[in-house]
């Protein structure tokens with residue numbers, strides 16, 4: 477074992493890992509993206525495919541990715557190099573690490589713009605404008621906000637700077653303690669919004685929309701988006717969880733920790749959906765309105781609640797916090813790589829990575845206004861980056877992780893690392909990772925291409 481690997485820091489406990497992994501998993505993906513995708517792709521059938529992907533593809537790959545991280549104990553790129561060497565496989569496997577670092581970087585570039593929206597809303601929801609606001613006004617407000625390139629630039633910059641300051645100080649410590657309180661608080665706010673939804677008059681319709689599958693509405697593109705969302709929401713396929721796994725002490729159960737994180741992540745997404753769709757139907761809004769969905773529905777709820785301005789502020793502060801803990805996970809592989817391979821100080825590595833990501837994010841910030849006509853493959857720059865990363869790069873990264881863990885690494889090594897006991901659990905995981913997950917990903921890819 478090299479000195480570097482020995483010195484590599486470790487989490488204080490299993491709880492610390494679970495908090496960090498949930499911090500990575502729970503973010504805009506659950507609260508912003510899941511509802512709008514479910515709305516766009518027709519509701520129940522999309523949700524069902526998404527849930528299937530979480531269980532049969534996401535969870536097994538989450539376990540695999542964490543396992544690779546703990547065994548490699550370095551940044552994703554160097555971890556893949558080390559593990560390939562250990563398994564006497566081709567060093568080309570480290571390109572999987574590159575794929576991940578690039579994907580995380582690309583995702584953060586647009587994640588930051590949307591996180592900027594929730595920061596802006598912290599300061600907006602308490603204004604008189606939002607008191608008893610109705611649907612048309614909420615939509616008009618959001619459209620004006622979105623179409624101002626100046627606002628987009630400012631909030632994207634503010635979020636990026638805030639994130640990089642936090643990342644440059646290292647991942648544990650204050651953040652770990654804060655996550656412990658912020659996550660339950662976010663959950664409590666969602667419960668409040670769910671209760672609001674129940675009283676809004678649109679609950680039955682919202683519930684049916686989310687859980688009554690209408691398969692005639694499901695397209696190949698929708699299935700691909702559902703799989704992409706499973707990866708995105710769990711934070712898989714780009715080395716985030718690999719990095720966190722690399723800090724995980726030996727003998728902590730990877731399977732149980734992963735199952736916990738995946739359940740929490742899924743619960744938060746469903747709760748967000750149950751909060752938002754009743755508002756959509758009670759106010760005669762369209763579920764298909766896209767990325768602005770939560771920003772055009774939740775202000776209506778807050779505007780009608782007693783002390784709604786306060787709840788609204790708290791809610792968007794918590795969304796911002798959830799976004800930061802995910803943003804950290806997105807950039808950490810790049811920062812760890814720069815620090816390890818170019819022997820940069822952590823702070824310098826953060827500065828470079830953050831600046832590049834910020835610059836790239838301008839493409840998204842402007843795609844809602846001055847560059848809204850710039851289109852490639854019929855998609856705006858935001859839609860393009862989102863599609864390529866979430867729907868292609870993450871599942872591909874996940875596929876490589878699954879193949880590496882279940883086909884390339886010796887079964888005995890994997891079995892001793894996972895310590896799942898004598899029951900059928902290990903066999904089940906191994907079969908899912910070896911056959912079900914890779915086959916599922918390939919089939920969904922082919923289906924979306926129209927080959928099937």
Ligand code: TRP
Nearest residue numbers: 501503504505708709711712802
């Ligand atoms: N899972 C986060 C969310 O739902 C975003 C995220 C963090 C992520 N790490 C990731 C997405 C790795 C893809 C890959 O908001």
